[in-house]
Amino acid sequence: MTRLFPTLASAALIVLTAALPARAAQLGDDGLHKAPWMHDTFKDLREDLAEANAAGQRLLILIEQRGCIYCTKMHEEVYPQPEIAKLLSEDFFVIQINMFGDVEVTDLDGTVLPEKDMVRRWGMLFTPTMIFLPEEAKEVPAPQAAVAVMPGAFEKGTTRHMLQWVLEKGYDGDEPFQKYHARKLEEDRVKN
Numbered sequence: 345m346t347r348l349f350p351t352l353a354s355a356a357l358i359v360l361t362a363a364l365p366a367r368a369a370q371l372g373d374d375g376l377h378k379a380p381w382m383h384d385t386f387k388d389l390r391e392d393l394a395e396a397n398a399a400g401q402r403l404l405i406l407i408e409q410r411g412c413i414y415c416t417k418m419h420e421e422v423y424p425q426p427e428i429a430k431l432l433s434e435d436f437f438v439i440q441i442n443m444f445g446d447v448e449v450t451d452l453d454g455t456v457l458p459e460k461d462m463v464r465r466w467g468m469l470f471t472p473t474m475i476f477l478p479e480e481a482k483e484v485p486a487p488q489a490a491v492a493v494m495p496g497a498f499e500k501g502t503t504r505h506m507l508q509w510v511l512e513k514g515y516d517g518d519e520p521f522q523k524y525h526a527r528k529l530e531e532d533r534v535k536n
Contacts, residue, residue, distance in 0.1 A: 375410030
C-alpha cells in the first residue's frame with residue numbers, strides 16, 4: 345500500500361498537469377507580455393504580411409501597453425487556453441506593438457513612425473487591440489486594410505470565435521461576427 349500511494353499521486357499529478365492550459369506569457373524588459381507565438385520583426389507591416397503569407401498564416405497586430413490589466417487578463421486567462429494558443433501559434437503571425445513605444449513601425453502605405461505615433465495615427469485607444477489583416481492589403485493605414493479589429497479584453501469563447509471567424513473569412517460572407525458568435529456559442533452549449 346505504501347508503494348502504491350506515490351505511484352497514484354504521481355499519476356494524478358500528471359493528469360492534472362496535462363489538463364491545465366498553457367503557461368501564461370512572461371513580461372519582457374519593456375513591461376509587455378512575451379508569448380512564444382509572437383514574432384519579433386522589424387515591424388515593417390509590408391514585410392510582415394509577406395512573411396505571414398509565406399508561412400500560410402494571417403497577420404495579426406496586437407497593440408498592448410505596460411501595466412495594462414486587460415492585457416494581463418488575456419495573457420493569463422485567455423491566450424493560454426489550448427485551443428486559442430494553438431490557433432495563435434499555427435494560424436496567425438502575431439506582431440506586438442507597444443502603445444507607448446519608440447520602435448519604428450512601417451505601415452502598409454510606407455509611413456514610418458514610432459509605435460506610439462503609429463498607434464495615435466491609427467486612432468487606437470484601447471489595449472489590448474487585435475488588428476486582423478487580409479492576405480492582400482492595399483497601401484493604406486493598417487486599420488483601413490483590416491478585415492476586423494477587436495479592441496479590449498474578451499472571454500475565451502469570444503476570442504476563439506473571432507480567430508476562427510477571421511480564418512474562415514467570415515468577413516466576406518453574409519453572417520456578421522455577432523451572429524457567428526451567437527451560433528458558435530449555441531453549438532458549444534449543445535456539445536457540453
